[in-house]
């Protein structure tokens with residue numbers, strides 16, 4: 001099969017490509033910047049194409065021979081606060097993807113969403129992810145077999161969740177003021193999630209279904225920080241922040257390049273991210289974190 005991946009150069013994409021490279025499929029990754037992502041060509045049977053996927057004509061042209069389309073595009077932050085960036089990356093893109101599927105008679109679409117994604121959700125991130133899901137399920141099911149994945153936070157080598165805290169701890173070694181300390185997560189190990197996603201490509205039972213996906217254990221953010229601190233063998237003290245101080249921290253951190261935390265992230269944390277998972281994952285943070293974060 002010819003499998004095309006949008007957002008394939010990211011954390012989840014690289015793991016999925018690793019799984020797919022053990023199969024006989026041809027993989028095409030569409031990126032905004034080919035030069036910056038050339039390293040991905042070490043995988044056999046991978047082609048890297050630079051294109052603007054927000055342009056229907058360009059996307060249709062790049063997906064002419066596609067049998068399976070996988071959409072992993074997602075952003076956690078946007079420029080400004082209007083929600084425009086989130087809409088473009090999530091809900092508008094879903095419409096363009098579906099049009100490309102129709103134009104090219106693509107029969108299989110895998111779409112990465114997020115747990116709690118809902119058009120009435122508390123943040124732009126969750127609302128636009130929810131709008132994308134509704135659109136795909138309402139208008140796509142008639143001509144393409146869709147599977148939507150809704151994971152809690154994902155962890156593993158090169159993640160942006162555990163490693164972000166681990167890196168921040170290098171700069172704040174004594175006391176760490178923690179926003180949203182009581183927000184709950186059920187983290188999923190990336191290797192297990194990727195296998196599940198790749199297996200579902202030809203699993204007809206996953207057609208036109210959404211999967212809520214959670215790891216085996218529920219942790220508060222404070223539990224996760226404590227675990228990272230223990231693994232790094234440091235003595236940093238975590239100071240849980242109240243709701244109002246968490247919001248102030250979010251607003252302040254929006255001015256730091258790369259927005260490590262934002263008001264939209266703060267709003268997403270208003271809903272706990274755990275569920276009765278539609279598939280069983282087994283690896284927990286305690287087992288895996290020591291394999292990829294540096295201890296001191």
Ligand SMILES: NC(=O)c1ccc[n+]([C@@H]2O[C@H](COP(=O)([O-])OP(=O)(O)OC[C@H]3O[C@@H](n4cnc5c(N)ncnc54)[C@H](OP(=O)(O)O)[C@@H]3O)[C@@H](O)[C@H]2O)c1
Nearest residue numbers: 007009010011012013031032072073074089112114153154
């Ligand atoms: N990581 C998690 O814990 C987690 C949890 C729940 C759901 N998810 C969802 O899983 C998906 C993959 O997450 P990830 O952690 O792999 O993200 P990631 O590392 O940030 O990768 C996302 C990829 O999407 C592409 N992209 C980003 N913004 C784009 C834009 N405006 N237009 C076109 N392409 C854009 C980028 O590819 P190029 O730069 O090559 O164009 C990037 O490599 C996302 O949809 C995310 O919302 C992730």
